[in-house]
Amino acid sequence: MSADLFDIIVIGAGPGGCATAARISEARPDWRVALVETGPAKGNALVSAPAGIVGLVGRRNRHNYAYETVPQRDLNDRRGFQPRGRGVGGSSLINAMIYIRGQPEDYDGWAAAGCTGWGWDDVLPLFLRAEDNHRGADAFHGTGGPLHVDDLWTDVALTGDFLTAAKQAGYPPNGDFNGRTQEGFGTYQLFQKGGRRFDAGTAYIHTRRGPNLRLLPETQALRLTFENGRVTGVEVRHRGQTHMIFARREVVLAGGAFGTPQLLMLSGIGPEEHLRQHGIAVVADRQAVGANLQDHLDHISSRLVRGGGVIGTTPVGAIPLLRGLLPYLQGKRGNLSSNFAEAGGFVRSSPAVDRPDLQFHFTIGLVENHARRIILKTGISLHVCVLRPASRGTVRLATADPTGALLIDPCYLSDAGDLQTLVKGVRIAEHILRQPALEQHKGRPFRALDPQDDAAIEASIRAHADTIYHPVGTCRMGSDAASVVDPELRVRGVTGLRIADASIMPTIVSGNTQAPSAMIGERAADLILRSARKQDAA
Template sequence: MTIADFIIVGAGPAGCALAAGLAKSKRAPQVVLIEAGGSDPSLFSQIPLGLATRVPWRNRENYAFETIPQPGMNNRKGYVPRGRGLGGSSLINAMIYIRGQRQDYDHWAALGCRGWGWADVLPFFKRGETNSRGSDDHHGGDGPLRITDLTAPGAATYAFLEAAKHCGFPLNEDFNGADQEGVGLYQVFQHQGKRFNAAEAYLGTAPYPQNLQVMTNIEVESVVFEQRTAVGVKIRSGGKETVIRARREVILSAGAIGSPHLLQLSGIGPGDALRSHGIDVVYDAPDVGENLQDHVDYAANILSRLDGLVGYTPKALGNIAKAAFEYRKRTGLLTSNVAEAGGFVRSRPEVDRPDLQLHFCIGLVDDHARKMHVATGYALHVCVLRPESRGRVTLSSGRPSSKPLIDPRFFSDERDLDLLVRGARIVHDIVEAPPLAGSASRPLYPIDFTNETQVKQFVREHADTIYHPVGTCRMGGNERSVVDPTLKVRGVDRLRVADASIMPTLISGNTQAPSAMIGEKAAALILDEAV
């Protein structure tokens, strides 16, 4: 197609949900979905445990961005893996199904995002879900997303649950049920022991409906405007530039890093900064790229010989080889999402709801698993659920091929550091409790928790993201917000954003499910306007 009704840029969870919602509607508009990556996920993406090969390094499914040096982290650069290909980050993440807390969405509504309260978004969560446990007041039973329990959680994972219970944390069988608080096994985006990415869920496999064209390995260089009206996108393929025109709308679903970057390349952003890169200003929007939020995380890496752990030892590698035979029946170790369990806990008794999240991983995750050790062990992560620090995504140059500058400004608000230090203490209480304690275990990096100054410095040295950037095209009810509650970009016509970048504040948990919800709700908003 050289012209379509709708052009969607980015095929992550939001973009796939949006494309399917529009293309499969009774009105059957012509939809073009454009993705920079490829169409076929690698074997390492499809096998759940294969994420250990996808996340740590740049590959065909991972942009592997870095932040600029972070003063709050002793001037280290943070690591920002982002998915590339049909399915976006659902190709490489830990497949954890979490919606967040109802208060997160009610807070959005209180900020002026009418129609985004918990009562408004819950029907979209349920509509999108087929839960292996069946449908009820909290879950759906016939949606495109397959949600299931892990096939074969390891013995070490159950040891973590017992240790957490020993420390007074209640067990919770459903983090997306009536109450999020407690520890338990995570439900995952899997089907029959395989990763079930967002493209599989919403688009299925080619051939697609006649009114949906999916274009892969195509770079979108900018949105094309006539005056202040979006009329299409400029793409590059095979060294040639082409313009695809949109009769009705262009919708950016390129994520919290890609969408603000593309807006700025297209002339929507802080005017002086755009002009300094030689970009003509279409609309001076100072908040584009601002409001970046992410879950800053600390991980205790523990050397251990507990059963069910993975690592770079002959025995552990042999176990993975043996698991390949089990995987023919779609069970066993290869079905693990690595982060098999976790939970949501309060840092202090007086806190009204969980403000920390735990992830228990069945292997060492030292520097995002980029530092490898000839040992087995586990990592117990803790992250700040609702950080106060705010960062930004800006241009490094006016060239579309240039990488954006990512500055989360971690710990620029000291409250985040104080909260993560409390989380680190909770984590180390758990790893020192039975049955985790005494299992030939010792920390990879010992720390004296009686020295407050040393603990803070230690956390600064070891903290980083756990991969949930949001907020850079903030939705709101005031003129400074980048998009309004219908996701229309302020100051221009026929342009929307629909992905995690529109979140005004970060939700309390993993972001794949909320991103898909945003895509589904965006489709409904657009179709309702067409009535």
Template sequence: MEFDYVIVGGGSGGATLASRLSEDPGVTVCLIEAGGDGRGILVRAPAATVAMLPGRPPINNYAYKTVPQPGLGGRSGYQPRGRGLGGSSAINAMLYVRGHRDDYDDWARAGCEGWSFDEVLPYFKRAEGNERGESALHGAGGPLQVSEQQSPRPITEDFIRAAAECGIPRNDDFNGAEQEGAGLYQVTQFHGGTKNGERCSAAAAYLHPVMHARPNLTVLTGAQALRVVLDGKRATGVEVRRGGSTEVIRAHREVALCGGAFNSPQLLMLSGIGDPAELGRHGIAVRHALPGVGQNLQDHTDFILAYTSKDIDLFGIGVKAGLKLTKAIFEWRKSGKGLVATPFAEGGAFIKSSPELRRPDLQLHFVIAITDDHARKLHMGFGFSCHVCVLRPKGRGDVRLNDANPLSVPRIDPRFLSDAEDMALLLQGVKKMREILRAPALEKYRHREVYTSDAHTDEELTQHIRSRADTIYHPVGTCKMGVDAMAVVDPKLRVHGIENLRVVDASVMPTLIGGNTNAPTIMIAERAADWMRGPITFDRAVLDARAPATSPAPSALLEAAVGAALSPAPAAARSGM
């Protein structure tokens, strides 16, 4: 088991990187993924994220929890993270958002040479296969399918009208010249063909089409990375547990960690790379002192307002809702359209808390269902809800170890709302969101405000925020890129002080971008691939015959139940599309 490149983690960063590196037939690439192959029906059917997100049982989801958060009234937050090829892009809402151009210019100004918006834009465009076609800001030929929503609900258009009634202009492209405004999100979803309406995860875009066709690419699923193997200050491979046995997979050129903001710093620390004090607490020998590992955790703190509704053209719970969903499953199997194709968060807005700001500092996600505690609390009947989050929080948390066992979960402490300015801005955002939801355009949909109908003062709303705020799934920063003393990787994503080791995922972001993080993570991997591979030689080095490992058959009853309802897969069911 020797390769030129060994990649740990098959999520948005790892799937992209493995695909791009293996385009050169003269190199060999091994991708290691702890979960399954990311092809299941729950992944392909967009609305089925509601079955995976809660983590009860954990399906394609690590379902992490944070330590108790004083800013959340002592509650432990919930941190769903994708497990399987595609990573969190296999369980997310599929929203295609890049952030604001100034976010990347900030990185460059802070010492991350090569990361200004003008420098990263070509990599966004390289990845993007946008249904709208090629333009100065968009790509049309990339593997990541970016599409209009198949069947947005009428209420979402009325949400956009409600925002306009509150002074927020319409914006039909959040990744265009201006980010501010309200509109429909574009989604990472197949458009046209036999996969129309299916989720386009990073694995579906980059890996699945090539993983069995390229003899120089080996994908190992069900393989848990235990540590990076070091020879002095040089990475030489990865120790992996697979099928009950432990083995070392050697890397002749480089090892790349793509486990995300929680798992990448954890693996570095388990390998003896990190803060000596943290490593010493767990009896791990220090191989390289790097105090920034696990520090600088940032995430979008989010709060939800919800309403019950008498409108049944929404996603709901109950007999009537079940009958509608059954019809919707047949519609999706036939055409890829309808309720099963929804990203749930169909509409949204980027708004400024003050008109003097250069860029929006708040984001809204309008959802065609009542979302409560990450879909872990269900409400009978129909309804809608809206999220608001602070885009560039000042609070910082960290990721540490619970112990030296590689199979243990990481210790996650985001320190949500530990900064008073974050709390004040979130409160301001909640009040603006409530103004929009109470606007005339949504009057016909509103029935009863859930939880907050009796909250009128800032103090009462603050109490609700402390009681129910949590993540909206955008953790970054724990292996931050930079040149300062707390940076973990340099601007080419090489781990400081260690040869042949890079980190290629959202953990390298020095600051959180103003938006969803999936598209930026794919961009980061596209950028890294160019640095790692250099010119493609086309000197084919065919590996010995070997079949990529397959993931274990899904065992959860929920997977089987939903799979039975949705199967056969849309690709097999749709003819002539």
């Protein structure tokens, strides 16, 4: 790679970066677009098989940064685990592939707070444009977009029994969490096609890339370059060699809630005192860079169960996987096409809450410590998280080395209300697991927990809860001068720089974050193209 000149440089190939780069390059074939990604160009066999998540999410590997948090005061000083995807596709390479947009009120709340153009009526057309739903098009779904969305390709008996149990517990069924209402329980639709993971890299880049889009995998962005307050390019390292690449028009950061603030701070954009502590020359004192970190803290209730399609690290638990090998090889059917988190639901923690504030994920296996602890038993797990936590954390540099560690501090449960809501969620989870449809399997609690004992539930949360992998918010969007980006996604304090990933969320969305991240990338592309038309016409 030699010094090169592009019209647009996108740094980070997660869902937001892939969407931004692809849409710009398609709309402007006369532009040269570069997509810079630290990880490899394509995923391995574990990535393509949905069940491969078990081998990817819990350990550091070529597709997983496997970060850790600083000790969490309100979680018994435990360090949390923060898996993040590495490669073209980003975290869509290693996640559970769940397609959720959030609630309309999430986006209307952004708009009401000053983020003009980000209300539900503004973003729904972007979701529809990005979607290719196997069920077809309607008022809430699109077809023909890059992101293929499909129903489960498995038929696990215990998943059906779980949904029956939720109904027995008094919760309504919901056949489409992205339809008219999110509330209720049902199976999740997934980013998959033909029983295989359909990650953002496959959707936007590998199947659609034109000759004007240059993919630069295994290339580490080191720092941004500036001239008279304008971002002109980026210094990168590829195969041990350092090079410069330059942008005629704009640079777009899409490294996610951790990578984007890290690169900003390494480049001198961030809290002045913190940058000086690391010997970094200050380009723009932006106190909000790395602040406002939000995440979904998750607690798991489990039962020891045998049969019914449950998967585990025992001879009995391996049978469904072995039986599923031939169907998967022949037609991508069977248990290897399962994302494990096949069903779930959205619930209000109390009648006084006007919309769901809890999300559940049901898994057909025992999950402990992000699948890093091997459990020689089989069972089922029911996750619950608080959808709109009030706790706020930070991301800070531990070193000025671009490949060095980060100080990730979600400050879980620093707001007492988050704990109170999560306790209610665990009560609901335990109630559902005790319904006749699941009791027929004669399961025993993996960890005994009395749903009427709030003190015991609180102790379990502090001892075991951790992320469900949705960090956002560290480069907050807003109309106020303190925000990191304005509603056009332009970074305040410099010119020629935008952000297109989940770090711009003012507040976290009510659900999984892959679809909203891609939507943000779609929106970023529109904003850049519109700005270019205005400049070219001037």
